[in-house]
Amino acid sequence: MxxxxxxxxxxxxxxxxxxxxxxxxxxxxxxxxxxxxxxxxxxxxxxxxxTKENLFNSIFESKFKLLFQRVFDTTQLENLSFTDKIKHIVETHFDILSENPKMPMLILNELSRQPEQLKILKERLHALPEKLISIMSKELETEIAAGKVKNCSFIDIMFTIVSLNLALFTMLPIAVNVAELNDIQLKFLLAHRRAENVNIVLSYLRP
Amino acid sequence: MxxxxxxxxxxxxxxxxxxxxxxxxxxxxxxxxxxxxxxxxxxxxxxxxxTKENLFNSIFESKFKLLFQRVFDTTQLENLSFTDKIKHIVETHFDILSENPKMPMLILNELSRQPEQLKILKERLHALPEKLISIMSKELETEIAAGKVKNCSFIDIMFTIVSLNLALFTMLPIAVNVAELNDIQLKFLLAHRRAENVNIVLSYLRP
DNA sequence: AGTTAGTTTAATAAGTCTATTAATAATGTG
DNA sequence: CACATTATTAATAGACTTATTAAACTAACT
Incomplete structure (x- = not known):
């Protein structure tokens, strides 16, 4: 028992x-x-x-907060080079989505449906990304000044990372169906795109 | 009258x-x-x-087919260099989504909900991408052999293009809300990401 | 004017959904 | 043990859904 x-x-x-x-x-x-x-x-x-809305919101809010915290966690980034930091961010974001492959669609659907909920989350969580953004933006400037990285904003980098990772998981049910992937092929696709998404972002950063 | x-x-x-x-x-x-x-x-x-399902499917199928055809249209690609072909594909795909910004979410939601509909569309439209893929794959090989482009598959390039463009429009309602963008700022964001998505794909192709 | 085919409406069946209420079962507490 | 609290159920109100049916209306043709 x-x-x-x-x-x-x-x-x-x-x-x-x-x-x-x-x-x-x-x-x-x-x-x-x-x-x-x-x-x-x-x-x-x-x-x-x-109410059903209450039930949904209590689930959604805690889950969202949990994932959000992990995405913006900076503790694993120390002592890494700028490039490795970026790589780590892409991979961590990818892995979080891997563990929660259905969350992206739920978030996109329900936050578009409930703009009030979005405002609540925004107010409650807006402080979380600040540390990561400030660290990375500063370091990015240094790298750009040293000619090691192309001139771009960290927001654009973030946007790209989130786009690449998110889109994979929103398209996955369709991709699996269209290509008729079995479990092994699916696993391979995920591993491949995980590496590829890192490559894409790092290529983009080359001066 | x-x-x-x-x-x-x-x-x-x-x-x-x-x-x-x-x-x-x-x-x-x-x-x-x-x-x-x-x-x-x-x-x-x-x-x-x-039935409601009938109504939905007749709308969805014709619209989907229309957009699909435009995405895989090859008539505008002739006489362009390989790089310009890629650029044109990214921009065309982006522009089609721009004109139908709500379609990505509808497609992702309803094709996941209705796998039968997906099979019908797949059978009916599977011939359409073939020409583009064959042209581009062949040319990609040549470029790779000449050392002008990194070694990669055209499927991966397509996946990347679709991811970058699609994700922007699926995230747009949330992004607009979070950043409280007005119409001018929105227009700017779209123009900026349109150019950026081209940059990202082309950077990725650099050897 | 009368017949017919196609269009539109009112009425409604049959079902589902959320939410509430009152009654019952289980658990804890003095 | 008796009482109070908490958990759970059955029953149901009230709103809304999809879909069907029959009747009414409209326009065209003879």
């Missing part, structure tokens, strides 16, 4: 709902379906979270 | 529905809402298209 088998109903609902929201999105997931999947009465969902 | 003011009801429904599907997606758009927006009875939607 693991202590986890006594997992609270509230926690089970949260975890089940998260999977279902990731799989089908907010609109296409009903509290009835969640309850059925959890194996409890539908009213219980509303007992714990009152 | 323009002859267009006598636009058929069927056409009006198609056009209105297209806008609403683009704006809110399939699940969040009801035939009731479409009818209301068109200004007709809700049963009329079903009279012309029988």
């Amino acid at each position: 693991d202590i986890n088998s006594e997992k609270s109903m509230e926690q089970t609902i949260l975890e089940t709902a998260e999977q279902m929201f990731l799989e089908r999105g907010f609109a296409a997931t009903s509290t009835t379906q969640i309850a059925k999947s959890v194996g409890c009465n539908q009213a219980l969902i509303h007992y714990y979270f009152r | 323009d002859i267009n003011s006598e636009k058929s009801m069927e056409q009006t429904i198609l056009e209105t529905a297209e806008q609403m599907f683009l704006e809110r997606g399939f699940a969040a758009t009801s035939t009731t809402q479409i009818a209301k927006s068109v200004g007709c009875n809700q049963a009329l939607i079903h009279y012309y298209f029988r």
